[in-house]
Amino acid sequence: MSGKIIGYIRVSTLDQNTERQLDGQSLDKVFTDKASGKDAERPQLKALLEFAREGDTVLVHSMDRLARNLDDLRRIVRELTNKDVSVRFIKEGLTFTGEDSPMATLLLSMMGAFAEFERALIKERQREGITLAKAKGVYKGRKRALSMDQLGAIRRKLADGISKAAVAREFGISRETLYQSLARAETVG
Numbered sequence: 001m002s003g004k005i006i007g008y009i010r011v012s013t014l015d016q017n018t019e020r021q022l023d024g025q026s027l028d029k030v031f032t033d034k035a036s037g038k039d040a041e042r043p044q045l046k047a048l049l050e051f052a053r054e055g056d057t058v059l060v061h062s063m064d065r066l067a068r069n070l071d072d073l074r075r076i077v078r079e080l081t082n083k084d085v086s087v088r089f090i091k092e093g094l095t096f097t098g099e100d101s102p103m104a105t106l107l108l109s110m111m112g113a114f115a116e117f118e119r120a121l122i123k124e125r126q127r128e129g130i131t132l133a134k135a136k137g138v139y140k141g142r143k144r145a146l147s148m149d150q151l152g153a154i155r156r157k158l159a160d161g162i163s164k165a166a167v168a169r170e171f172g173i174s175r176e177t178l179y180q181s182l183a184r185a186e187t188v189g
Contacts (some may be wrong), residue, residue, distance in 0.1 A: 003055030
């Protein structure tokens with residue numbers, strides 16, 4: 001029985017390019033998520049897991065595109081291989097079928113652990129860089145969503161009895177941003 005060749009692509013941000021991940025691969029269907037891989041709560045990943053059938057092969061550019069941590073990687077691969085779906089990682093040159101040897105299972109765990117470790121190192125270097133930049137006065141953080149004038153206008157509207165949800169819509173921000181901006185303004189001034 002010959003199954004479908006299914007591609008899974010994930011990029012972290014909307015402006016990242018998905019083209020290079022499975023370039024040149026002949027695919028019957030592709031699922032693409034434009035979301036962080038920090039957890040498995042991704043709509044196209046869920047759709048892929050529902051779509052894949054016995055005899056299919058899922059192609060993924062690399063393990064870190066499928067999952068950012070070892071637990072999710074092993075769970076997703078196990079879920080697919082339990083349905084007799086093969087999972088092939090192009091970059092690592094590894095294929096998992098469910099009839100894997102103890103060595104294949106070890107490789108999946110080791111490679112996944114390395115990917116998770118690499119991600120942790122990147123985040124640590126990022127935090128260190130931000131700390132150094134803050135100490136030098138270079139890093140100012142993210143630009144505020146609302147100016148002080150806008151906050152004043154918001155306070156007046158709220159005092160007039162307009163709901164926070166309506167005010168947030170009017171200013172094109174989420175209610176959470178509204179709440180945080182008002183709380184921050186209270187502590188500052």
